[in-house]
Amino acid sequence: MTDKNTATPEPISNFIRSKIDADIAAGKYTRDGLPNVITRFPPEPNGYLHIGHAKSICVNFGMAQAYGGRCHLRFDDTNPEKESIEYVNSIQETVKWLGFDWVSNGTAHLHYASDYFEQLYVFAEQLIQAGYAFVDDSTADDIREQRGQLHQAGTESPRRNRPASESLDLFRRMKAGEFAEGTHVLRAKIDMASHFMTMRDPVIYRIRYAHHHRTGDAWCIYPLYDFTHCVSDAIEQITHSLCTLEFENNRPLYNWVLNRLVEIGALAQPLPEQTEFARLNLTYAITSKRKLLQLVTEGKVDGWDDPRMMTLVGIRRRGFTPASIRLFCERIGVAKSDSWIDMSTLEQAVRDDLDAKAPRAVAVLKPLRLILDNFPTEHAEPCKAPVHPHFPEMGERQFVLTRELWIEQDDFQIEPVKGFFRLFVGNKVRLRHGFVIECTGFDTDAQGNVTAVHADYFADSKSGTDGSNNYKVKGNIHWLSDASSVPAEIRSYDRLFHDEHPDAGGKDFLAALNPDSKHITQGFVESCIADAPAETHYQFERNGYFVSDRVDSKPGALVFNRIVGLKDAWQKK
Ligand code: ATP
Ligand code: MG
Numbered sequence: 001m002t003d004k005n006t007a008t009p010e011p012i013s014n015f016i017r018s019k020i021d022a023d024i025a026a027g028k029y030t031r032d033g034l035p036n037v038i039t040r041f042p043p044e045p046n047g048y049l050h051i052g053h054a055k056s057i058c059v060n061f062g063m064a065q066a067y068g069g070r071c072h073l074r075f076d077d078t079n080p081e082k083e084s085i086e087y088v089n090s091i092q093e094t095v096k097w098l099g100f101d102w103v104s105n106g107t108a109h110l111h112y113a114s115d116y117f118e119q120l121y122v123f124a125e126q127l128i129q130a131g132y133a134f135v136d137d138s139t140a141d142d143i144r145e146q147r148g149q150l151h152q153a154g155t156e157s158p159r160r161n162r163p164a165s166e167s168l169d170l171f172r173r174m175k176a177g178e179f180a181e182g183t184h185v186l187r188a189k190i191d192m193a194s195h196f197m198t199m200r201d202p203v204i205y206r207i208r209y210a211h212h213h214r215t216g217d218a219w220c221i222y223p224l225y226d227f228t229h230c231v232s233d234a235i236e237q238i239t240h241s242l243c244t245l246e247f248e249n250n251r252p253l254y255n256w257v258l259n260r261l262v263e264i265g266a267l268a269q270p271l272p273e274q275t276e277f278a279r280l281n282l283t284y285a286i287t288s289k290r291k292l293l294q295l296v297t298e299g300k301v302d303g304w305d306d307p308r309m310m311t312l313v314g315i316r317r318r319g320f321t322p323a324s325i326r327l328f329c330e331r332i333g334v335a336k337s338d339s340w341i342d343m344s345t346l347e348q349a350v351r352d353d354l355d356a357k358a359p360r361a362v363a364v365l366k367p368l369r370l371i372l373d374n375f376p377t378e379h380a381e382p383c384k385a386p387v388h389p390h391f392p393e394m395g396e397r398q399f400v401l402t403r404e405l406w407i408e409q410d411d412f413q414i415e416p417v418k419g420f421f422r423l424f425v426g427n428k429v430r431l432r433h434g435f436v437i438e439c440t441g442f443d444t445d446a447q448g449n450v451t452a453v454h455a456d457y458f459a460d461s462k463s464g465t466d467g468s469n470n471y472k473v474k475g476n477i478h479w480l481s482d483a484s485s486v487p488a489e490i491r492s493y494d495r496l497f498h499d500e501h502p503d504a505g506g507k508d509f510l511a512a513l514n515p516d517s518k519h520i521t522q523g524f525v526e527s528c529i530a531d532a533p534a535e536t537h538y539q540f541e542r543n544g545y546f547v548s549d550r551v552d553s554k555p556g557a558l559v560f561n562r563i564v565g566l567k568d569a570w571q572k573k
Contacts, residue, residue, distance in 0.1 A: 038240075078113050128167045146201075285502070327352065354537055361525060407479045
């Protein structure tokens with residue numbers, strides 16, 4: 001089953017919507033030919049997107065969608081050393097996979113902050129000329145020292161009041177490559193006594209002799225985030241610049257830069273406005289690109305798309321559907337204060353999405369031989385089951401029951417624990433969609449491991465026949481016949497970390513790695529899915545939701561990833 005990108009239902013009301021509603025009512029962004037709501041998702045292409053970004057994508061694209069506006073995808077690519085085209089490509093693919101599009105009315109709103117380098121540079125010169133910025137050759141340490149402390153004003157740089165013409169000349173020479181890295185910076189001239197540290201004459205340009213993945217060696221000065229971001233928003237005529245709470249302290253600076261540019265005639269009203277919302281923190285997960293990178297480079301996982309990784313490529317490979325992630329983001333909502341969301345909320349979203357869509361099939365993950373000693377040797381009893389129990393239109397699966405079958409190792413116990421209703425000597429269970437059987441014995445190898453289970457079947461007990469009602473059994477187990485199954489590799493994953501908050505408070509998250517988070521078994525799946533294309537989702541009866549691995553699975557060499565287990569009473573027995 002592939003995802004149909006079903007539309008996300010109307011998002012619940014939240015403070016961002018209230019703000020947008022108020023802006024629309026006031027006519028704040030009424031402009032010719034432009035929608036009232038233009039948002040943007042602005043990732044830095046320095047890594048793969050993670051589940052936290054999914055929230056930001058759903059908020060930004062979702063809000064634009066809800067108001068008939070548009071959302072831009074903008075690469076915030078101003079740190080050339082850490083960025084690459086590999087990340088740019090993956091981010092685009094992931095946004096599309098999630099079901100969103102930056103094309104609106106036939107126009108692609110795919111942007112790069114680097115597209116604005118020239119414009120940003122011109123604006124910077126204008127700020128210098130207006131006395132709002134100056135070139136400083138204080139050392140990085142001096143600048144840090146000058147900033148002061150939270151409750152103590154900073155000190156002004158001795159260069160702060162140099163003539164604009166001098167700063168302009170130096171800035172041009174910075175651009176021309178006359179100075180070494182770290183020797184000169186351009187700083188906004190704001191207020192060294194501001195309560196906002198970000199307003200204490202922040203650096204807005206620095207020298208970097210780095211090759212940029214798009215602009216090559218054209219530039220040796222690069223604008224910093226606080227200058228780039230607000231200006232990029234304004235150039236793109238963004239209305240609502242939605243970002244996470246950690247940028248709250250940057251908002252005064254965002255507004256300062258834009259208002260100064262309006263004042264000097266470089267930009268026009270209405271200006272974009274920044275609104276912050278809580279970032280997503282997910283238990284048992286890491287959502288920091290830097291730390292995810294560390295897991296990859298130190299070989300703790302099998303790459304960015306390892307199915308245990310909370311990167312969106314990892315989550316996708318694990319089998320989470322785009323609809324399930326959108327559902328998850330909708331359920332967690334948009335709040336103003338940070339909180340932790342439990343991993344089980346994400347897991348439940350994929351169950352809820354797949355329950356209605358995923359075809360059913362049988363898989364035996366850890367096979368154990370079951371021999372029906374009184375079953376005719378050459379006989380193959382035809383059996384059937386619905387592809388989906390609630391949607392008969394999805395059809396029926398046909399398979400056979402034979403003398404020798406595969407069952408799960410876990411469905412047999414030599415000494416049954418209390419409450420175990422499945423196979424043990426003397427107990428009766430139903431083979432799902434087949435016969436009732438009674439366990440008669442088992443074989444072991446020299447080490448005492450069970451190698452086969454023996455049982456007798458009751459010929460008049462077949463599911464769907466009148467006789468089946470005469471048998472009341474508590475256990476109902478799944479099985480496969482050699483004649484109706486094919487081998488498959490089964491990859492069962494558990495949470496990557498055993499600590500709910502693996503990196504909270506600066507903890508060493510590597511120490512919280514679950515050493516037992518990946519299990520590979522050689523099992524069998526029903527032959528009706530022998531040709532399963534890659535990335536097809538199933539519910540394996542009694543076992544959970546699975547997906548054919550999008551990288552490794554091929555007909556003839558099937559590989560399935562366990563997405564999540566079923567929320568099912570079976571698990572407890
Ligand atoms: P990281 O800290 O992992 O490097 P980042 O915040 O630097 O992530 P960006 O590429 O700068 O990543 O983020 C793009 C957008 O995604 C930003 O607007 C940011 O606010 C948002 N974002 C990042 N992490 C989360 C999160 N955990 N929850 C919600 N939004 C997030
Ligand atoms: Mg960032």
